[in-house]
Amino acid sequence: MVNNDFIKLRNISKKFDDVIAVDSLDLDISEGEFFSLLGPSGCGKTTLLRILAGFEYPTTGSVFIDNSDVTNQTPNLRPSNMVFQNYAIFPHINVQRNIEFGLRKEKLSREELNLRVKESLKMVQLEGYEERFSNQLSGGQRQRVALARALVKRPKVLLLDEPLGALDKKLREEMQIELRNLQKELGITFIFVTHDQEEAMTMSDRVAVMNEGKILQISPPKELYNKPVNKFVSEFIGNINLLETSIIDENDKNLTLDILNIGKQDFNKNIFNSKLSENIFVALRPEDISIKKEKIETADINIKGIVKNVSFYGESTYFYVKVEGINKLLMVSNFVDQVSINENDECSLGINLENIKLVS
Amino acid sequence: MISALQKIYVKNDQLKAYTLLSPALILIIIAMAAPMLVMIITSFNTQISMVEIDRTFTFDRYEDFFSKPIFSMLLFRSLKISFLVTVLTLLTTYPLAYYIAFYVKKNKMLWIILMTLPFWTSYLLRVFSWKVILGNKGVINSALVGSGLIDEPLGFLLYNQGAVVLTLAHAWAAFAILPLYVSLDKIDKSLLEASYDLGNSKFETFIRVTLPLSLPGIIGAILIIFIPTVGDYVTPQMVGGTDGRMLSNMIQSLFGRANNFPLGAASAVLMLSSVCIIAGIVTYITKKLTLRMS
Numbered sequence: 001m002v003n004n005d006f007i008k009l010r011n012i013s014k015k016f017d018d019v020i021a022v023d024s025l026d027l028d029i030s031e032g033e034f035f036s037l038l039g040p041s042g043c044g045k046t047t048l049l050r051i052l053a054g055f056e057y058p059t060t061g062s063v064f065i066d067n068s069d070v071t072n073q074t075p076n077l078r079p080s081n082m083v084f085q086n087y088a089i090f091p092h093i094n095v096q097r098n099i100e101f102g103l104r105k106e107k108l109s110r111e112e113l114n115l116r117v118k119e120s121l122k123m124v125q126l127e128g129y130e131e132r133f134s135n136q137l138s139g140g141q142r143q144r145v146a147l148a149r150a151l152v153k154r155p156k157v158l159l160l161d162e163p164l165g166a167l168d169k170k171l172r173e174e175m176q177i178e179l180r181n182l183q184k185e186l187g188i189t190f191i192f193v194t195h196d197q198e199e200a201m202t203m204s205d206r207v208a209v210m211n212e213g214k215i216l217q218i219s220p221p222k223e224l225y226n227k228p229v230n231k232f233v234s235e236f237i238g239n240i241n242l243l244e245t246s247i248i249d250e251n252d253k254n255l256t257l258d259i260l261n262i263g264k265q266d267f268n269k270n271i272f273n274s275k276l277s278e279n280i281f282v283a284l285r286p287e288d289i290s291i292k293k294e295k296i297e298t299a300d301i302n303i304k305g306i307v308k309n310v311s312f313y314g315e316s317t318y319f320y321v322k323v324e325g326i327n328k329l330l331m332v333s334n335f336v337d338q339v340s341i342n343e344n345d346e347c348s349l350g351i352n353l354e355n356i357k358l359v360s
Numbered sequence: 361m362i363s364a365l366q367k368i369y370v371k372n373d374q375l376k377a378y379t380l381l382s383p384a385l386i387l388i389i390i391a392m393a394a395p396m397l398v399m400i401i402t403s404f405n406t407q408i409s410m411v412e413i414d415r416t417f418t419f420d421r422y423e424d425f426f427s428k429p430i431f432s433m434l435l436f437r438s439l440k441i442s443f444l445v446t447v448l449t450l451l452t453t454y455p456l457a458y459y460i461a462f463y464v465k466k467n468k469m470l471w472i473i474l475m476t477l478p479f480w481t482s483y484l485l486r487v488f489s490w491k492v493i494l495g496n497k498g499v500i501n502s503a504l505v506g507s508g509l510i511d512e513p514l515g516f517l518l519y520n521q522g523a524v525v526l527t528l529a530h531a532w533a534a535f536a537i538l539p540l541y542v543s544l545d546k547i548d549k550s551l552l553e554a555s556y557d558l559g560n561s562k563f564e565t566f567i568r569v570t571l572p573l574s575l576p577g578i579i580g581a582i583l584i585i586f587i588p589t590v591g592d593y594v595t596p597q598m599v600g601g602t603d604g605r606m607l608s609n610m611i612q613s614l615f616g617r618a619n620n621f622p623l624g625a626a627s628a629v630l631m632l633s634s635v636c637i638i639a640g641i642v643t644y645i646t647k648k649l650t651l652r653m654s
Contacts, residue, residue, distance in 0.1 A: 055553055075556045088554035092572045101568075102558030153558065 005064075006031035006189060007052070007157060012061035014047050014213075021047040023213035024060070029191065031066075034183050036192045036200035039210035040236070045193045046161060048210075052191065053082045053159050066156055080157040081150035085165060087142040089134040095121075095145050096130035102153045120152040123182065140171050147179075151186070158183075160192045164199060176202050197237050201225070209233050225285075231359045234283045241289070241330050242281040242359070257282070257358075267358065280360045286333035288355035291319055292348050293341060299350025305330065307345050321349060403625035410619060421626035434607040435631060439638065441524055441596075441606060442589040448529040449585050450578065453536040457577075458570075461544035472541065479534040487598050490527040494518040494599070519601025527595050532588075536581040543577025544570070579643050586642070590635050607631055 007029040014022040022044045029035045037045040050056040052063060054075035062071045070078050081102070090098050099117045108116065121127050124144035134142060143163055150158055160179075164172045180203045183190045194200050200207045201221040208218045209232075217229045228234035231242065249256035255267045257280065295302055305321040308329055319341065320329040332349060341347055369375055378385070403421055406414040425431045460471045478486070493499045494517040501513035517523065547570060555565040571578075593608035600606070607627060614624030 053557060055556075074561075075553070076559045076561055080557075082554070082557045084550045084554055086548070086550055088548065088550040090551060090554070090569060092575075101555070102560075105559050149554075149558070 003031040003066075004028060006033075006066055007191075008062075008064035009048075009052075010062050010064075012048070012051060012058045012063070014044070014051060014056060015059045020213050022051070022058070025213070025215055027208065027215065027218075029189060032187045032189055034180065034190045034192065034203055034205045036194060036204040036207045037210060038194055038197055038200040038207050038236075041195055043210040044213040045195075045210050049082075049159050049161055049191065049193045052157070053080055054078050079155055080159055081153050081155040082159040082161065083143075083146045083150050083163045085161045085163065087146040087163075089137075089142050089145055089149075091134045093133075094130065095126075095132050095137075098134075098145060099149045099152050101149065116152055117148075120148040123151060124148045125178075139166055140175070143167065143175065147182075151182075151188075155188065157189045157191060160190060162194055163192075164194075165196075172199070179203060201237070209236060211236075226357075228283070228357065228359055231281055231283075234281075234357065234359045239286050239331055239333075241284045241286065241328070243284070243326060245280050245282050245358075247280065265353070267356075280358055283357040283359045284330075284351065284355065286318060286331040287316075287335070288351065289330065289332045290350040291321070291332045291334060291341065292350070293345070295348050296350030298352075300353045301351040303349045303351070305347055305349055307341055307343055307347050310341070310343055319347070321347060323349070399625045400629055402622050403629045405622045405625075407620045407622050413621060421622045422630070424623055425626055425630060431607070431610070431627060434605065434610050435627075435634065437521070438590050438606040438608065438631065439634065441521055441528070441604075442586050444525045445528040445532065445589050446582055446586045448525060449533055449536045450540075450581060452529065453533050453581070454540055454578075457537050457540035457544055461541055461547075462549075468545075472537070475537055476534040483531060484594065486531055487527055487595050490523070490530070490599055491518065494523055494526075518599060520603040521600065523599040523601075524596050524604040524606070527599050528589050528592060531595065532585045535584045539580035539584065540574065540577040543574045543580070547573045575646065579646055582642055582646070583639055587635055587639060590631060 005028040007027070009025060009027040012022055012025045012027075013020065025048070037048060039045045047056060051058050052065075054070070054073060054077075058071065062069055064070065065079055090101065093101070096117055099120055100113055103113060103116060117130065118127070121129065124147050126141060126144045126148065129137070129141065129145075132141075134145075137145065143166075146163070164175050164179075167175060176199060179190070179192075183203075192200070192203065201224070204221060206218055206220055207224055208215045209224065210216065211232055217224060217233050219227070224233065224237050228237060234240050235242065245257050247255060248258050257265055257267060290296055290299060303323055305323040307319050308322050309318075309320040311318040311320075316333050316335050319332045319334065321332055323330055330349065402413070404417050404419070406416070406418060406420065408414050456475065460468055460475075464471050491498070495501070496513040496515065496518070498518070500517060504510045505513055551569055551573070552565055555569045556562070560568060590606075591608050593606065593612050596604045596606045596609055600609075608631075611624050611627050611631070614620045614627065618624075
């Protein structure tokens with residue numbers, strides 16, 4: 001049975017002098033989950049992770065790991081281990097000793113130690129590097145050592161603080177898949193802090209989007225993308241077109257909105273994920289708008305525009321389209337370059353009502 | 361011709377390096393290496409009268425040194441005093457350097473400058489001030505007698521080896537703080553957190569991470585203090601009394617009143633070589649020891 005509140009944060013706040021880094025926050029993380037904390041820099045995600053590790057003590061609130069209150073426990077006594085952003089490999093000892101570093105308390109024999117180190121090095125595909133020192137390793141290898149050093153302790157929770165940030169793109173993508181596989185294999189709860197939404201999306205079971213010390217949304221990646229609860233989340237995850245709109249009429253079930261300056265449209269209130277404030281935006285993912293040279297008959301809404309820019313990304317092409325009455329250029333994407341539309345061509349944009357999201 | 365030389369010069373990095381080094385190099389050769397060589401040569405000679413030295417090669421001065429127990433005793437005392445000075449200085453300055461490196465957040469440089477402030481006064485004055493503090497009519501004794509705690513001033517404060525160790529430790533503290541601070545300040549804080557996270561207490565983290573990583577600073581401080589204090593003769597002369605006399609005072613008198621240049625030179629050579637050997641051994645052992653600790 002999966003323990004849904006394996007990690008439990010209750011009313012956690014952290015103030016640094018006058019700055020509120022984490023603002024009365026509740027969070028439950030299940031056992032064996034790959035959980036990401038995603039947000040721009042300064043949003044409090046790293047502070048939250050450090051509270052979990054025990055490097056910072058919350059100003060208010062409690063932290064529970066596996067049903068025990070660890071709020072006031074020092075890091076050395078907590079059942080969590082951390083992979084640091086800069087890896088923090090001890091430079092004065094070799095890889096073998098680095099990995100053994102946390103095992104001294106377990107009073108293992110030399111053979112057992114060697115076995116454990118070997119196992120963990122195998123786990124991160126770094127066998128044969130026992131004798132190396134930190135300065136003889138590449139960034140990716142250091143990262144693996146840091147991972148092995150934390151995992152060899154068999155923690156209940158592994159905390160990862162932007163561990164892939166310093167790697168180049170190719171290596172980062174490889175490591176993302178490896179990390180994900182490793183987590184599935186071991187079944188350890190991973191809490192991963194990142195500002196890279198792609199990274200969070202590809203690896204996680206669930207992602208928490210944070211801003212200004214608060215969690216705005218906790219969802220599986222797909223839901224995060226398809227049902228953002230507000231404007232911030234919708235903009236932070238992937239590309240999106242946000243168009244101002246205004247409420248014309250409202251009743252119990254429906255909202256009538258003036259959409260795209262084109263016309264009135266009724267919306268069922270159920271499609272909203274959150275309470276709506278006065279400023280409502282129509283949110284459209286680039287792939288939710290279709291583009292053609294001639295009118296798109298199948299679409300609910302047709303708009304005319306002029307293509308200003310075309311960016312080719314290999315698997316998809318992005319068109320930036322100027323539409324009368326809309327300030328920003330609309331971002332429209334198309335998988336495979338099916339349509340031969342060039343810059344400054346006139347085009348037709350088609351939107352289906354079911355693809356429209358509303359955020360505020 | 362000149363342009364050809366220029367070409368050679370531009371291409372030759374070694375030549376450029378030596379050019380940059382040459383002022384210092386010339387100074388060291390004239391003021392350090394040459395006198396040292398003269399001293400070594402003299403140590404193999406014989407003094408025959410007030411002004412005359414017999415230049416025939418002989419090991420007799422070294423035999424003189426070891427046949428009279430006073431010399432070995434003074435050499436041993438010099439090394440012992442320097443060793444105690446080094447230990448005392450490290451014990452007092454390491455916590456300070458540690459505090460500045462890890463707990464002072466703003467104005468670290470100001471702290472360092474404040475720490476070295478007493479050392480802007482002359483070395484002689486600083487040594488002399490200890491005489492004022494420790495003497496029979498000094499600050500400590502006057503206070504104790506004045507308050508009625510004791511009737512007679514404490515005589516053991518001044519004019520002994522303890523006074524020499526204390527004075528030298530204070531005099532060299534500033535030189536120890538800088539290398540210690542630099543090596544401690546360089547330590548990446550996340551390494552300490554990593555150790556903490558991996559189950560070590562703060563004390564274990566200090567022993568297993570901080571101490572070995574500050575080792576370059578410790579060795580630097582040891583060498584900076586130990587090497588010059590072995591040869592110090594001003595401090596023992598002023599605060600040491602007969603009990604605090606060191607080999608350097610003996611060497612001074614051999615080159616002065618006793619007028620035996622060759623024996624003085626031999627003593628100096630022996631002191632120099634024992635310092636070199638000890639410094640080498642200390643460096644080696646400290647390195648081995650701290651590696652094992654982690």
